[in-house]
Amino acid sequence: xxxxxxxxxxxxxxxxxxxxxxxRASQSVxxxxxxxxxxxxxxxxxxxxxxxxxxxxxxxxxxxSGSGTEFTLTISSLQSEDFAVYYCQQxxxxxPLTFGGGTKxxxx
Amino acid sequence: xxxxxxxxxxxVQPGGSLRLSCAASGFTFSSYEMxxxxxxxxxxxxxxxxxxxxxxxxxxxxxxxxxxxxxRDNANNSLYLQMNSLRVEDTAVYYCARDYDVIHFWGQGxxxxxxx
Numbered sequence: 001x002x003x004x005x006x007x008x009x010x011x012x013x014x015x016x017x018x019x020x021x022x023x024r025a026s027q028s029v030x031x032x033x034x035x036x037x038x039x040x041x042x043x044x045x046x047x048x049x050x051x052x053x054x055x056x057x058x059x060x061x062x063x064x065s066g067s068g069t070e071f072t073l074t075i076s077s078l079q080s081e082d083f084a085v086y087y088c089q090q091x092x093x094x095x096p097l098t099f100g101g102g103t104k105x106x107x108x
Numbered sequence: 109x110x111x112x113x114x115x116x117x118x119x120v121q122p123g124g125s126l127r128l129s130c131a132a133s134g135f136t137f138s139s140y141e142m143x144x145x146x147x148x149x150x151x152x153x154x155x156x157x158x159x160x161x162x163x164x165x166x167x168x169x170x171x172x173x174x175x176x177x178x179x180r181d182n183a184n185n186s187l188y189l190q191m192n193s194l195r196v197e198d199t200a201v202y203y204c205a206r207d208y209d210v211i212h213f214w215g216q217g218x219x220x221x222x223x224x
């Protein structure tokens with residue numbers, strides 16, 4: 001099973017600032033990496049897949065990068081609606097599909 | 109518009125059973141693989157099970173293998189998760205989700221609470 005590790009667990013950011021979230025895989029997942037956003041009481045929402053491809057309707061301020069075992073999700077200028085928990089997920093080698101533990105982006 | 113609506117959650121005692129349903133609309137259900145995920149209170153996301161469009165291929169997480177059974181009724185655009193021998197650690201919000209491995213569409217979830 002591929003283990004996904006996200007850091008930091010919590011990121012305190014001011015509105016308008018840049019946020020950088022990290023995700024590491026225990027072995028190479030090539031570019032088969034997705035990012036999801038989840039707000040309290042809501043289902044996850046797909047942001048990025050293929051490590052860097054934005055999903056439909058996702059604003060350009062969200063960008064993904066990386067390949068192999070190291071990945072980054074960058075939010076270029078945080079808006080109030082971006083405060084949420086973010087999960088990375090690998091789909092290179094499954095079952096099982098595996099997720100990182102999440103990074104909570106909170107208001108500084 | 110794609111819509112996935114879960115039902116069937118509730119409170120059950122350890123060792124009990126529940127059957128979750130997911131009603132799908134807005135797309136050709138039989139053409140899509142489907143998955144279930146779950147999220148324990150205050151915890152992260154966990155994949156539970158997968159089923160192919162025809163229903164012939166199924167995968168299960170080790171944590172539920174032998175206890176949960178996934179099925180689908182393509183004529184009625186419905187997905188079912190039969191959960192037997194439930195444990196306290198199965199307590200979670202269960203999400204029905206469309207697609208093979210990158211999940212573009214999620215239901216809103218149904219809460220399963222296992223407690224005596």
